[in-house]
Amino acid sequence: MGLPFDGIDLSGVKNAIGDSFQFAEMKRVMDSVHGENIILEIVNDREPQRIMADKCVDHSRRHGMLVDLLIGAATRIEMNDRLRCRLTETMRQAFRQFEDIAPPVTAITTAWPQQARLAPPNGDAAAQGLRRLLTAAADSVERTDVLKAMRNSAQQLEQHSRTVMPLLENETAPSAFFLATSQEHVDALEEAVETGTALLARLSEARPDAIEARWVAGLGNALGPYNSALAAKDFNAIRSARNVLQHFLDATAGRFDEDLLAYAASLPFEQVAVALRDAAASAGLATAISAIAPAILRCRVALAHRQEVHARWIKAGDALDDMRDMIPSDNSNPDDAWLGPVNEQWTAARTVVRTLCLLDTDTALHQKERELADTVGDAIAAAVQRQPDATADLYAAMLDYLALAGERATATGAQLESELDKLAGLRATLQTLRAALP
16 A cells, blocks of 8 residues: 555646746645645745646655645635646545545454464563553543543533523522522533543543643532532522633533544554564564554555545634624624625635535535535626625525534534544544553
Protein backbone atom coordinates (compact mmCIF):
# COMPACT_ATOMS: atom_id res chain seq x y z
CA MET A 1 0.00 0.00 0.00
CA GLY A 2 1.50 3.30 -1.07
CA LEU A 3 0.48 6.86 -0.58
CA PRO A 4 -2.93 8.19 -1.57
CA PHE A 5 -3.18 8.95 -5.29
CA ASP A 6 -0.80 6.11 -6.21
CA GLY A 7 -1.73 4.89 -9.66
CA ILE A 8 -3.73 8.04 -10.42
CA ASP A 9 -2.49 10.35 -13.17
CA LEU A 10 -2.19 13.80 -11.63
CA SER A 11 -0.69 15.50 -14.68
CA GLY A 12 -4.01 16.92 -15.81
CA VAL A 13 -4.74 18.28 -12.34
CA LYS A 14 -1.26 19.79 -12.11
CA ASN A 15 -1.62 21.48 -15.49
CA ALA A 16 -5.08 22.76 -14.67
CA ILE A 17 -3.86 24.27 -11.39
CA GLY A 18 -0.89 25.80 -13.18
CA ASP A 19 -3.15 27.30 -15.83
CA SER A 20 -5.47 28.75 -13.16
CA PHE A 21 -3.05 30.14 -10.58
CA GLN A 22 -0.28 32.66 -10.85
CA PHE A 23 2.51 32.58 -8.28
CA ALA A 24 0.86 34.98 -5.81
CA GLU A 25 -2.38 32.99 -5.81
CA MET A 26 -0.55 29.68 -5.47
CA LYS A 27 1.45 31.11 -2.59
CA ARG A 28 -1.75 31.92 -0.70
CA VAL A 29 -2.92 28.33 -1.11
CA MET A 30 0.44 26.88 -0.07
CA ASP A 31 0.69 29.27 2.90
CA SER A 32 -2.65 28.04 4.20
CA VAL A 33 -1.61 24.40 3.86
CA HIS A 34 2.09 24.29 4.76
CA GLY A 35 2.82 27.57 6.49
CA GLU A 36 3.97 30.97 5.39
CA ASN A 37 6.56 31.17 2.60
CA ILE A 38 7.10 27.41 2.28
CA ILE A 39 6.53 27.81 -1.44
CA LEU A 40 9.73 29.87 -1.63
CA GLU A 41 11.68 26.75 -0.67
CA ILE A 42 10.10 24.81 -3.53
CA VAL A 43 9.82 27.16 -6.50
CA ASN A 44 10.54 30.75 -7.45
CA ASP A 45 8.19 33.24 -9.00
CA ARG A 46 10.01 33.14 -12.35
CA GLU A 47 9.27 29.51 -13.12
CA PRO A 48 6.47 28.62 -15.54
CA GLN A 49 3.12 28.17 -13.79
CA ARG A 50 2.75 24.51 -14.76
CA ILE A 51 6.18 23.69 -13.31
CA MET A 52 5.24 25.63 -10.18
CA ALA A 53 2.03 23.61 -9.83
CA ASP A 54 3.87 20.33 -10.47
CA LYS A 55 6.37 21.02 -7.70
CA CYS A 56 3.71 22.20 -5.24
CA VAL A 57 1.54 19.14 -5.83
CA ASP A 58 4.49 16.76 -5.47
CA HIS A 59 5.69 18.50 -2.30
CA SER A 60 2.22 18.31 -0.76
CA ARG A 61 1.87 14.66 -1.68
CA ARG A 62 5.23 13.74 -0.13
CA HIS A 63 4.23 15.46 3.10
CA GLY A 64 0.76 13.91 3.26
CA MET A 65 -0.97 17.23 2.58
CA LEU A 66 -2.21 16.77 -0.98
CA VAL A 67 -5.85 16.61 0.08
CA ASP A 68 -5.46 19.92 1.90
CA LEU A 69 -3.80 21.46 -1.15
CA LEU A 70 -6.44 20.26 -3.59
CA ILE A 71 -9.33 21.34 -1.35
CA GLY A 72 -7.59 24.66 -0.77
CA ALA A 73 -7.19 25.16 -4.52
CA ALA A 74 -10.71 24.01 -5.32
CA THR A 75 -12.28 26.42 -2.82
CA ARG A 76 -10.52 29.48 -4.24
CA ILE A 77 -12.89 31.75 -6.14
CA GLU A 78 -10.27 32.03 -8.90
CA MET A 79 -10.96 28.38 -9.76
CA ASN A 80 -13.48 27.82 -12.53
CA ASP A 81 -16.19 25.26 -11.89
CA ARG A 82 -14.95 22.90 -14.58
CA LEU A 83 -11.57 22.56 -12.87
CA ARG A 84 -13.25 22.35 -9.48
CA CYS A 85 -15.24 19.35 -10.68
CA ARG A 86 -12.06 17.82 -12.05
CA LEU A 87 -10.18 18.20 -8.78
CA THR A 88 -12.98 16.85 -6.63
CA GLU A 89 -13.44 13.87 -8.95
CA THR A 90 -9.73 13.11 -8.56
CA MET A 91 -10.08 13.18 -4.79
CA ARG A 92 -13.19 11.00 -4.82
CA GLN A 93 -11.36 8.48 -7.01
CA ALA A 94 -8.29 8.44 -4.78
CA PHE A 95 -10.19 7.98 -1.55
CA ARG A 96 -12.39 5.10 -2.56
CA GLN A 97 -9.70 2.82 -1.12
CA PHE A 98 -9.72 4.73 2.18
CA GLU A 99 -13.46 4.95 2.81
CA ASP A 100 -13.47 2.36 5.60
CA ILE A 101 -10.93 2.19 8.41
CA ALA A 102 -12.06 -1.28 9.51
CA PRO A 103 -9.94 -3.33 7.02
CA PRO A 104 -6.58 -1.82 8.05
CA VAL A 105 -7.48 -2.14 11.73
CA THR A 106 -8.37 -5.79 11.12
CA ALA A 107 -5.07 -6.28 9.28
CA ILE A 108 -3.22 -5.12 12.39
CA THR A 109 -5.25 -7.08 14.93
CA THR A 110 -5.15 -10.35 12.99
CA ALA A 111 -1.38 -10.16 12.53
CA TRP A 112 -0.88 -11.16 16.17
CA PRO A 113 -1.21 -14.76 17.39
CA GLN A 114 -3.51 -14.96 20.40
CA GLN A 115 -0.72 -16.26 22.62
CA ALA A 116 1.99 -13.92 21.34
CA ARG A 117 4.54 -13.26 24.05
CA LEU A 118 6.75 -10.22 24.00
CA ALA A 119 10.32 -10.86 25.04
CA PRO A 120 12.59 -7.87 24.42
CA PRO A 121 16.08 -9.27 23.77
CA ASN A 122 17.80 -6.70 25.97
CA GLY A 123 16.00 -7.61 29.17
CA ASP A 124 14.10 -5.48 31.67
CA ALA A 125 15.27 -2.09 30.41
CA ALA A 126 14.02 -2.84 26.91
CA ALA A 127 10.78 -4.21 28.33
CA GLN A 128 10.22 -1.01 30.28
CA GLY A 129 10.87 1.07 27.19
CA LEU A 130 8.46 -1.00 25.14
CA ARG A 131 5.87 -0.81 27.91
CA ARG A 132 6.11 2.98 27.87
CA LEU A 133 5.71 3.00 24.10
CA LEU A 134 2.67 0.72 24.19
CA THR A 135 1.13 2.65 27.08
CA ALA A 136 1.44 5.98 25.28
CA ALA A 137 0.14 4.48 22.04
CA ALA A 138 -2.81 2.81 23.78
CA ASP A 139 -3.69 6.04 25.58
CA SER A 140 -3.54 8.05 22.37
CA VAL A 141 -6.14 5.79 20.74
CA GLU A 142 -8.18 5.33 23.93
CA ARG A 143 -8.53 9.08 24.35
CA THR A 144 -10.84 9.36 21.34
CA ASP A 145 -13.34 7.06 23.03
CA VAL A 146 -12.93 8.83 26.37
CA LEU A 147 -13.63 12.20 24.75
CA LYS A 148 -16.76 10.91 23.04
CA ALA A 149 -18.12 9.25 26.18
CA MET A 150 -17.41 12.33 28.30
CA ARG A 151 -19.00 14.54 25.65
CA ASN A 152 -22.17 12.45 25.90
CA SER A 153 -22.15 12.71 29.71
CA ALA A 154 -21.65 16.47 29.47
CA GLN A 155 -24.58 16.81 27.10
CA GLN A 156 -26.83 14.87 29.48
CA LEU A 157 -25.87 17.16 32.37
CA GLU A 158 -26.35 20.26 30.22
CA GLN A 159 -29.80 19.04 29.19
CA HIS A 160 -30.76 18.39 32.80
CA SER A 161 -29.56 21.85 33.81
CA ARG A 162 -31.52 23.50 31.00
CA THR A 163 -34.61 21.70 32.29
CA VAL A 164 -34.02 22.61 35.94
CA MET A 165 -33.09 26.28 35.63
CA PRO A 166 -36.48 27.58 34.39
CA LEU A 167 -38.30 25.59 37.09
CA LEU A 168 -36.40 27.35 39.86
CA GLU A 169 -36.12 30.87 38.48
CA ASN A 170 -39.27 32.15 40.16
CA GLU A 171 -38.76 30.42 43.50
CA THR A 172 -38.19 32.85 46.38
CA ALA A 173 -37.81 30.47 49.32
CA PRO A 174 -36.46 26.96 49.99
CA SER A 175 -39.79 25.22 49.41
CA ALA A 176 -40.07 21.44 49.29
CA PHE A 177 -40.25 21.64 45.49
CA PHE A 178 -37.18 23.88 45.35
CA LEU A 179 -35.15 21.56 47.57
CA ALA A 180 -36.27 18.37 45.81
CA THR A 181 -35.54 19.77 42.35
CA SER A 182 -32.16 21.08 43.50
CA GLN A 183 -31.36 17.64 44.92
CA GLU A 184 -32.13 16.07 41.55
CA HIS A 185 -29.74 18.56 40.01
CA VAL A 186 -27.02 17.62 42.48
CA ASP A 187 -27.65 13.92 41.82
CA ALA A 188 -27.15 14.51 38.09
CA LEU A 189 -23.96 16.43 38.86
CA GLU A 190 -22.64 13.63 41.08
CA GLU A 191 -23.39 11.09 38.35
CA ALA A 192 -21.45 13.19 35.83
CA VAL A 193 -18.48 13.41 38.22
CA GLU A 194 -18.52 9.64 38.78
CA THR A 195 -18.76 8.97 35.05
CA GLY A 196 -15.95 11.39 34.29
CA THR A 197 -13.71 9.95 36.99
CA ALA A 198 -14.25 6.42 35.65
CA LEU A 199 -13.46 7.58 32.13
CA LEU A 200 -10.25 9.28 33.23
CA ALA A 201 -9.19 6.03 34.88
CA ARG A 202 -9.13 4.42 31.44
CA LEU A 203 -6.09 6.55 30.59
CA SER A 204 -2.81 5.38 32.06
CA GLU A 205 -1.20 8.80 32.15
CA ALA A 206 -2.98 11.85 33.56
CA ARG A 207 -3.14 15.04 31.49
CA PRO A 208 -4.24 17.75 33.95
CA ASP A 209 -4.39 20.40 31.23
CA ALA A 210 -6.64 18.35 28.92
CA ILE A 211 -10.32 19.20 28.57
CA GLU A 212 -11.44 15.87 30.05
CA ALA A 213 -9.42 16.37 33.26
CA ARG A 214 -10.42 20.03 33.59
CA TRP A 215 -14.07 19.09 33.05
CA VAL A 216 -14.09 16.57 35.90
CA ALA A 217 -12.16 18.95 38.16
CA GLY A 218 -14.56 21.78 37.39
CA LEU A 219 -17.59 19.64 38.17
CA GLY A 220 -15.97 18.50 41.40
CA ASN A 221 -15.33 22.10 42.42
CA ALA A 222 -18.98 22.93 41.77
CA LEU A 223 -20.32 19.87 43.57
CA GLY A 224 -18.90 20.58 47.04
CA PRO A 225 -20.53 24.00 47.62
CA TYR A 226 -23.77 22.82 46.01
CA ASN A 227 -23.99 19.83 48.37
CA SER A 228 -23.14 21.95 51.41
CA ALA A 229 -25.72 24.60 50.54
CA LEU A 230 -28.38 21.96 49.99
CA ALA A 231 -27.60 20.24 53.28
CA ALA A 232 -28.00 23.60 55.06
CA LYS A 233 -31.16 24.41 53.06
CA ASP A 234 -29.58 27.80 52.43
CA PHE A 235 -31.68 29.30 49.63
CA ASN A 236 -29.21 31.96 48.51
CA ALA A 237 -26.24 29.59 48.70
CA ILE A 238 -28.12 26.97 46.66
CA ARG A 239 -28.94 29.51 43.96
CA SER A 240 -25.36 30.75 43.95
CA ALA A 241 -23.95 27.22 43.63
CA ARG A 242 -26.40 26.42 40.86
CA ASN A 243 -25.42 29.57 38.98
CA VAL A 244 -21.73 28.75 39.32
CA LEU A 245 -22.39 25.32 37.83
CA GLN A 246 -24.45 26.79 35.00
CA HIS A 247 -21.73 29.31 34.22
CA PHE A 248 -19.20 26.48 34.03
CA LEU A 249 -21.46 24.47 31.73
CA ASP A 250 -22.05 27.48 29.48
CA ALA A 251 -18.32 28.22 29.32
CA THR A 252 -17.42 24.66 28.34
CA ALA A 253 -20.37 23.90 26.03
CA GLY A 254 -19.16 22.42 22.77
CA ARG A 255 -15.57 22.07 23.92
CA PHE A 256 -15.59 18.27 23.71
CA ASP A 257 -16.71 18.39 20.08
CA GLU A 258 -13.97 20.91 19.31
CA ASP A 259 -11.30 18.87 21.06
CA LEU A 260 -12.46 15.62 19.49
CA LEU A 261 -12.29 17.18 16.04
CA ALA A 262 -8.83 18.62 16.69
CA TYR A 263 -7.58 15.37 18.22
CA ALA A 264 -8.86 13.29 15.31
CA ALA A 265 -6.68 15.44 13.07
CA SER A 266 -3.58 14.88 15.18
CA LEU A 267 -3.86 11.28 16.35
CA PRO A 268 -0.22 10.17 16.74
CA PHE A 269 -0.34 7.25 14.34
CA GLU A 270 3.42 7.39 13.93
CA GLN A 271 3.77 6.72 17.66
CA VAL A 272 1.34 3.82 17.36
CA ALA A 273 3.27 2.43 14.40
CA VAL A 274 6.58 2.56 16.28
CA ALA A 275 5.07 0.81 19.31
CA LEU A 276 3.54 -1.93 17.17
CA ARG A 277 6.71 -2.38 15.14
CA ASP A 278 8.85 -2.75 18.26
CA ALA A 279 6.34 -5.14 19.79
CA ALA A 280 6.34 -7.26 16.63
CA ALA A 281 10.14 -7.32 16.60
CA SER A 282 10.14 -8.37 20.25
CA ALA A 283 7.80 -11.26 19.47
CA GLY A 284 9.69 -12.21 16.32
CA LEU A 285 6.63 -11.68 14.12
CA ALA A 286 7.85 -10.70 10.67
CA THR A 287 4.31 -10.89 9.29
CA ALA A 288 3.05 -8.36 11.80
CA ILE A 289 5.93 -6.01 11.03
CA SER A 290 5.15 -6.04 7.32
CA ALA A 291 1.44 -5.38 7.96
CA ILE A 292 1.87 -2.43 10.30
CA ALA A 293 3.13 0.44 8.12
CA PRO A 294 0.58 0.22 5.29
CA ALA A 295 -2.29 -0.38 7.69
CA ILE A 296 -1.38 2.58 9.90
CA LEU A 297 -1.02 4.76 6.80
CA ARG A 298 -4.51 3.82 5.66
CA CYS A 299 -5.92 4.64 9.10
CA ARG A 300 -4.22 8.02 9.13
CA VAL A 301 -5.31 8.97 5.62
CA ALA A 302 -8.91 7.86 6.13
CA LEU A 303 -9.32 9.85 9.34
CA ALA A 304 -7.45 12.90 8.05
CA HIS A 305 -9.70 13.14 5.00
CA ARG A 306 -12.92 12.84 6.99
CA GLN A 307 -11.69 15.27 9.63
CA GLU A 308 -10.70 17.85 7.02
CA VAL A 309 -14.05 17.69 5.24
CA HIS A 310 -15.99 17.86 8.52
CA ALA A 311 -13.95 20.82 9.78
CA ARG A 312 -14.53 22.71 6.55
CA TRP A 313 -18.27 22.08 6.73
CA ILE A 314 -18.31 23.56 10.22
CA LYS A 315 -16.41 26.65 9.02
CA ALA A 316 -18.70 26.97 6.01
CA GLY A 317 -21.75 26.88 8.27
CA ASP A 318 -20.24 29.52 10.55
CA ALA A 319 -19.57 31.81 7.58
CA LEU A 320 -23.11 31.39 6.26
CA ASP A 321 -24.52 31.98 9.73
CA ASP A 322 -22.63 35.27 9.92
CA MET A 323 -24.06 36.26 6.55
CA ARG A 324 -27.57 35.32 7.64
CA ASP A 325 -27.20 37.58 10.67
CA MET A 326 -26.49 40.53 8.36
CA ILE A 327 -29.75 40.11 6.45
CA PRO A 328 -32.96 41.65 7.88
CA SER A 329 -35.60 38.96 8.38
CA ASP A 330 -38.30 41.06 6.72
CA ASN A 331 -38.72 44.03 4.38
CA SER A 332 -39.37 46.66 7.06
CA ASN A 333 -35.80 47.99 7.26
CA PRO A 334 -35.09 50.50 4.46
CA ASP A 335 -31.35 50.52 5.21
CA ASP A 336 -29.58 48.28 2.69
CA ALA A 337 -26.01 48.84 3.90
CA TRP A 338 -25.86 45.11 4.63
CA LEU A 339 -26.36 44.18 0.99
CA GLY A 340 -22.85 45.03 -0.23
CA PRO A 341 -21.01 42.83 2.32
CA VAL A 342 -23.47 39.96 1.81
CA ASN A 343 -23.12 40.14 -1.96
CA GLU A 344 -19.35 40.22 -1.64
CA GLN A 345 -19.10 37.32 0.83
CA TRP A 346 -21.63 35.10 -0.93
CA THR A 347 -19.31 34.11 -3.78
CA ALA A 348 -16.57 32.85 -1.47
CA ALA A 349 -18.98 31.09 0.89
CA ARG A 350 -20.85 29.42 -1.94
CA THR A 351 -17.59 28.28 -3.55
CA VAL A 352 -16.59 26.42 -0.38
CA VAL A 353 -19.98 24.74 -0.03
CA ARG A 354 -20.05 23.84 -3.71
CA THR A 355 -16.62 22.22 -3.43
CA LEU A 356 -17.54 20.23 -0.34
CA CYS A 357 -20.70 18.96 -2.01
CA LEU A 358 -18.72 17.89 -5.06
CA LEU A 359 -16.42 15.88 -2.79
CA ASP A 360 -19.43 13.76 -1.82
CA THR A 361 -20.33 10.78 -3.98
CA ASP A 362 -24.04 11.64 -3.76
CA THR A 363 -24.84 13.37 -7.06
CA ALA A 364 -28.28 14.34 -5.74
CA LEU A 365 -26.46 16.52 -3.21
CA HIS A 366 -24.62 18.28 -6.04
CA GLN A 367 -27.94 19.12 -7.68
CA LYS A 368 -29.60 20.19 -4.43
CA GLU A 369 -26.76 22.58 -3.66
CA ARG A 370 -26.94 24.10 -7.13
CA GLU A 371 -30.69 24.68 -6.84
CA LEU A 372 -30.44 26.24 -3.38
CA ALA A 373 -27.51 28.41 -4.46
CA ASP A 374 -29.41 29.60 -7.53
CA THR A 375 -32.27 30.64 -5.26
CA VAL A 376 -29.91 32.64 -3.05
CA GLY A 377 -28.26 34.22 -6.09
CA ASP A 378 -31.62 35.21 -7.56
CA ALA A 379 -32.71 36.67 -4.22
CA ILE A 380 -29.51 38.73 -3.96
CA ALA A 381 -30.07 40.06 -7.48
CA ALA A 382 -33.66 40.94 -6.59
CA ALA A 383 -32.51 42.72 -3.44
CA VAL A 384 -29.98 44.73 -5.44
CA GLN A 385 -32.83 45.77 -7.76
CA ARG A 386 -34.97 46.64 -4.70
CA GLN A 387 -37.78 44.35 -5.77
CA PRO A 388 -40.73 43.92 -3.35
CA ASP A 389 -40.23 41.27 -0.64
CA ALA A 390 -36.67 40.65 -1.87
CA THR A 391 -35.12 40.98 1.59
CA ALA A 392 -37.46 38.47 3.20
CA ASP A 393 -36.98 36.11 0.26
CA LEU A 394 -33.20 36.35 0.59
CA TYR A 395 -33.38 35.69 4.32
CA ALA A 396 -35.50 32.57 3.72
CA ALA A 397 -33.22 31.37 0.91
CA MET A 398 -30.14 31.83 3.07
CA LEU A 399 -31.79 29.86 5.87
CA ASP A 400 -32.33 26.95 3.47
CA TYR A 401 -28.74 27.09 2.26
CA LEU A 402 -27.47 27.32 5.84
CA ALA A 403 -29.61 24.30 6.73
CA LEU A 404 -27.84 22.31 4.01
CA ALA A 405 -24.45 23.19 5.52
CA GLY A 406 -25.71 22.24 8.97
CA GLU A 407 -27.00 18.90 7.74
CA ARG A 408 -23.69 18.12 6.06
CA ALA A 409 -21.68 19.16 9.12
CA THR A 410 -23.78 16.80 11.23
CA ALA A 411 -23.53 13.97 8.70
CA THR A 412 -19.77 14.26 8.20
CA GLY A 413 -19.29 14.49 11.96
CA ALA A 414 -21.23 11.26 12.39
CA GLN A 415 -19.12 9.63 9.67
CA LEU A 416 -15.92 10.72 11.39
CA GLU A 417 -17.07 9.37 14.75
CA SER A 418 -18.15 6.12 13.12
CA GLU A 419 -14.62 5.67 11.80
CA LEU A 420 -13.15 6.53 15.20
CA ASP A 421 -15.34 3.81 16.73
CA LYS A 422 -13.62 1.29 14.46
CA LEU A 423 -10.34 1.93 16.26
CA ALA A 424 -11.65 -0.26 19.09
CA GLY A 425 -9.77 -3.27 17.74
CA LEU A 426 -6.55 -1.30 17.63
CA ARG A 427 -7.07 -0.13 21.22
CA ALA A 428 -7.66 -3.69 22.37
CA THR A 429 -4.56 -4.96 20.57
CA LEU A 430 -2.33 -2.31 22.13
CA GLN A 431 -3.70 -3.04 25.60
CA THR A 432 -3.28 -6.80 25.11
CA LEU A 433 0.31 -6.37 23.98
CA ARG A 434 1.07 -4.17 26.95
CA ALA A 435 -0.34 -6.81 29.29
CA ALA A 436 1.72 -9.51 27.54
CA LEU A 437 5.01 -7.96 28.58
CA PRO A 438 6.84 -10.05 31.20
